Amino acid sequence: MAVIEVSQHVDARGLSCPMPIVKTAQAIKTVASGELIEVLATDAGSVKDFGAWSKTTGNELVEQSVDGGVYRFVLRRK
Amino acid sequence: MTTETPPIVDPIAEAIAIADKWTEPQPAPEAEPAAAKDLLIIDYSGDLEKVWATLILATTGAAMGVKTRVFVTFWDLQVFVKDSKRITGETWMQKAMSFMQRPGVSHRKLSKMNFMGMGPWMMGVLAKKYGVASPKELLEAAQAMGVEFMPCQMTMDMFGLKPEEMIEGMGEPVGAATVIGLMTENSVPLFI
Numbered sequence: 504m505a506v507i508e509v510s511q512h513v514d515a516r517g518l519s520c521p522m523p524i525v526k527t528a529q530a531i532k533t534v535a536s537g538e539l540i541e542v543l544a545t546d547a548g549s550v551k552d553f554g555a556w557s558k559t560t561g562n563e564l565v566e567q568s569v570d571g572g573v574y575r576f577v578l579r580r581k
Numbered sequence: 582m583t584t585e586t587p588p589i590v591d592p593i594a595e596a597i598a599i600a601d602k603w604t605e606p607q608p609a610p611e612a613e614p615a616a617a618k619d620l621l622i623i624d625y626s627g628d629l630e631k632v633w634a635t636l637i638l639a640t641t642g643a644a645m646g647v648k649t650r651v652f653v654t655f656w657d658l659q660v661f662v663k664d665s666k667r668i669t670g671e672t673w674m675q676k677a678m679s680f681m682q683r684p685g686v687s688h689r690k691l692s693k694m695n696f697m698g699m700g701p702w703m704m705g706v707l708a709k710k711y712g713v714a715s716p717k718e719l720l721e722a723a724q725a726m727g728v729e730f731m732p733c734q735m736t737m738d739m740f741g742l743k744p745e746e747m748i749e750g751m752g753e754p755v756g757a758a759t760v761i762g763l764m765t766e767n768s769v770p771l772f773i
Contacts, residue, residue, distance in 0.1 A: 527644070529725070
């Protein structure tokens with residue numbers, strides 16, 4: 504498995520809608536185009552929300568997984 | 582003597598001939614994606630739950646790269662008065678209005694189950710427990726992400742509100758024509 508180099512981490516664990524998305528939108532502006540950010544969230548709604556956010560903004564959802572109630576999203580800046 | 586072949590009169594053969602010529606209807610060519618739309622929230626109510634909804638949608642709009650504007654009018658104007666301001670207005674009637682409804686984003690009442698402030702207090706406790714950002718936090722995030730808050734000039738006049746009594750970073754006061762203009766241009770309107 505290829506090693507993923509993440510430039511920025513967002514810890515949105517314990518936060519409800521819309522803060523995981525809001526924090527991600529703010530964080531992705533701090534990385535260069537093509538770079539990756541990793542988001543951790545516990546909001547179950549974020550699974551659908553990150554898909555919608557990625558589709559609308561054009562920032563690619565590279566990876567998503569769940570581990571013990573913590574959702575992990577890796578996104579690439581457009 | 583030539584023999585002419587009689588024309589085909591077999592109905593089945595005829596049906597096959599028609600069917601052979603039949604072409605499947607082609608799907609319409611993919612429509613051009615519509616131009617990105619702006620979001621325009623008309624925030625009329627100053628009730629806690631509706632202010633909350635407005636600010637959640639506004640921050641999310643901005644986070645999704647959608648140009649988001651909020652038209653701040655009527656009861657909602659008091660939400661954008663500084664929290665520290667207790668009484669606003671010039672005349673006794675305007676002052677009495679602000680006395681009856683305390684200004685500021687942190688002093689909102691619920692439209693139902695307010696119970697002299699018990700309802701909003703319980704809401705606050707629940708929000709904290711479940712990691713829901715408060716209206717004040719959402720307002721700050723919205724401003725940081727470039728949501729434009731446009732106060733209604735007419736209501737400001739009627740309530741005797743001065744621009745310096747409002748929070749920092751408010752947009753220019755506007756009127757209904759600006760709102761209608763935005764709606765007919767490129768904005769999805771929401772009335773809350």
